[in-house]
Amino acid sequence: MKYIIPILFLVLSGCANNEEYATSSGSAEVSTSPFITSPGTKFSTPQTATKESKELWKTECYVDSDNYSNYFQFTYADNSIFVREEQHSDANCLTDYALQEETHTYNLISEKNRFLITIGSITKRTPQSVLSTNFYNSDNNCDYDDWKLNTAKDCTNEKARNVVYCFYQFNENILYLACDSTTYPTSADSTDMIFTKQ
Numbered sequence: 001m002k003y004i005i006p007i008l009f010l011v012l013s014g015c016a017n018n019e020e021y022a023t024s025s026g027s028a029e030v031s032t033s034p035f036i037t038s039p040g041t042k043f044s045t046p047q048t049a050t051k052e053s054k055e056l057w058k059t060e061c062y063v064d065s066d067n068y069s070n071y072f073q074f075t076y077a078d079n080s081i082f083v084r085e086e087q088h089s090d091a092n093c094l095t096d097y098a099l100q101e102e103t104h105t106y107n108l109i110s111e112k113n114r115f116l117i118t119i120g121s122i123t124k125r126t127p128q129s130v131l132s133t134n135f136y137n138s139d140n141n142c143d144y145d146d147w148k149l150n151t152a153k154d155c156t157n158e159k160a161r162n163v164v165y166c167f168y169q170f171n172e173n174i175l176y177l178a179c180d181s182t183t184y185p186t187s188a189d190s191t192d193m194i195f196t197k198q
Helices: 005-012 130-138
Strands: 055-058 069-077 080-088 096-108 114-118 122-127 153-156 163-171 174-180 193-197
Touching: 069 193, 096 130, 122 130
Parallel strands: none
Antiparallel strands: 055 069, 055 193, 069 080, 080 096, 096 114, 096 122, 114 163, 122 153, 163 174, 174 193
């Protein structure tokens, strides 16, 4: 089954709440695929994305299945992918609810437009409203009952080291991304996540 990447991270995360994410750092093997493009013109890959030239890719505001709105963004640098989701309690991404951030490792596969993400072990979560703070505390979210507004905590991810198979397509400065928990997707289309370079 094909998932859009935020939903897939929700499925793979280890905390008890449906908003969970994961974090890790480290390195992964890098391929030498010849289809790499230069920074600033196309989707960066391990050979072109560095801490000095990392690119930020972000979705438009979208509404999830819980009727919360979100921005989802990621940055590649070296062998890491930095993921951030801004959650909002309205339908227009105006009212902050919570922030989730994670770092995963990744490597480019020799076949064109494919990469593998290895899920990390920690998620950084920040309740950004009284509503989310109260919910996190009543739910003992990530085994904490002392959440405070706008204060981040690290949560352990029981699904750490699982892998996510991703395929991307780049067209007219738009990045289309499809990811799956079992096999590489063969295409990315309008049902998948759509990112623009920031």
